Amino acid sequence: MTNEIVIKTDKLTKKFGDFTAVNEISFEVNKGEIFGFLGANGAGKTTAMKMLIGISKPSSGSAEVAGFDVYKQTEQIKKNIGYMSQRFSLYEDLTIKENIQLFAGIYGLTDKEIESKGEALITKLNLQNESNKVVGQLPLGWKQKLAFSIAILHRPKIVFLDEPTGGVDPVTRRQFWDMIYEAADGGITVFVTTHYMDEAEYCSRVSIMVDGVITALDSPANLKKQYVAGSMEEVFIMLARKAKRGE
């Protein structure tokens, strides 16, 4: 790993009136890392992520994503990241091919690139026979894999995944994580939020947010050692129990 830093925040804060959703979080993410962003519901994960992807303005603090400032250079940030949300993010009434063409087109790929990369993607996911079916007919697991593949089709520097595996069966989740590893090996940094603690074990490093503050940040192995816990689940429960904020 080259130790190039792709996300860097310093006391990043977001307030909604009197409520401080994200309170002075500071962390760094290295290139090619799989960075797990954990926290209970309402801990401020999604708000923090929204600031990083440029759709929410921070109240104070600073942050750089892919080398661009989150206050002034959101346009450049948007070009250099991919995003997949917890809600299914493709158009159900468009076919697989049409979804690929649409998103590749939005990210400015040329027709040739769209053609070749789209073909490769469909072959890789074994969807040759389904490519002209509307996405709504696919099983959820396939949809999520497709959505992830499309999110990284334009080779972003960082891909943000907001609870990507919600509601997906364990086997498909495992396959999904294989795809994440492959992307990370290819140099794409993965920033992922999740509720599944077994998934937290797959991450290179994990941060745990409680009440808008990052209370722990290290590799899963070190965290387990530090909190004398057998699994990430125990670590998480130990920390999240201290939360005062309700859901």
Add this chain to the structure above:
Amino acid sequence: MKQLFTFIRKEFHHILRDYRTMMVLLGLPIVQLLIFGFAITNETRNSAIAVLDISKDEATQNVITKLESSRYFDIDRSLTSSQQIEQAFKNGRIKLAVIFQPNFQNELMHSNNAQIQLIADATDPNQASTLVNYASSIIMEYQSELNDQNKLPYTINTEMRMLYNPELKGAYTSVPGVMAMILLLISTMMTSISIVKEKELGTMEILLVSPMKPAMVILSKVIPYFIVSLVNIASILLLSVFVLGMPIQGSIFLLIAVTILYILCALSLGILISTATDSQLAAMLISLLGLMLPVVMLSGYAFPIANMPTILQVISNIVPAKWYIIMVKSVMIKGMGLAGIWKESLIIGGMTAVFLLISIKRFKIRL
């Protein structure tokens, strides 16, 4: 530019794939126009009327024949006494009774003053006055024919002319009204729903994270419905000219130009609604209740604005459809040019600008 094109293509996929909605979008104007143009009309044809003719002379026969030969009346001659008239009204057999005085012809020839009584069933006042008008104008016509033959001095002729719509065709009011309504329905409701749908499904978030600019997202939502609206305009105009027999007296280009202006106004209203709500259902209700009702009630399409209470007359000024209907009538029926409708065009243009400004402001707050 390529982004925009890709995105517009996607919108067309949405529209074309949902073929049920598409059928409604393209079929509704045609069905509505035919219903309003043919079935629901203020014209009264073949109304049952009764004649009580005790006199039974040449003059009464002439009047009755004249009434009969008009296409408005079906004549029932079976009545023999005035008691039967009320009975006929009560059981709803007739809408109008024409009663000649006894010795009609004699009185007419000698005293120059014969009486015909018209009794109408005014439970439906509009229909009653229409029927009475038809009947009395037919009788007047007969009278003037008599006067012509006799060359009597000191006759007063009342002449009626229905300007612009000599046959009093219902299509003349229904076509502009249907155009105003359909365009509002498609442009406003469909755009607001399709924008809000993206919010509801969560795809709007994906679009906001992408390099696509929000203004481009909105623009590419608007263009397909603009095109659908143009298709509808074409079908409405073709239908009203070739099927309903309506003329286009003024310039067709001016008519299309003011229509495009109105579509833009409706589209910007749709964008405004989409910034105000996050659910498709709410967007639809706002469009239907907030727009359709005012269009039907306050645009002058169904009820004349001049007869409304002052407060409603004032409110009717903020209904874009009111101004559009005035413009369509001016250009299509009266054959007026831009000089006659510049005020209305300015009002609609101004409304469009206001809607867009508020939407842009609200959109920025959201981000």
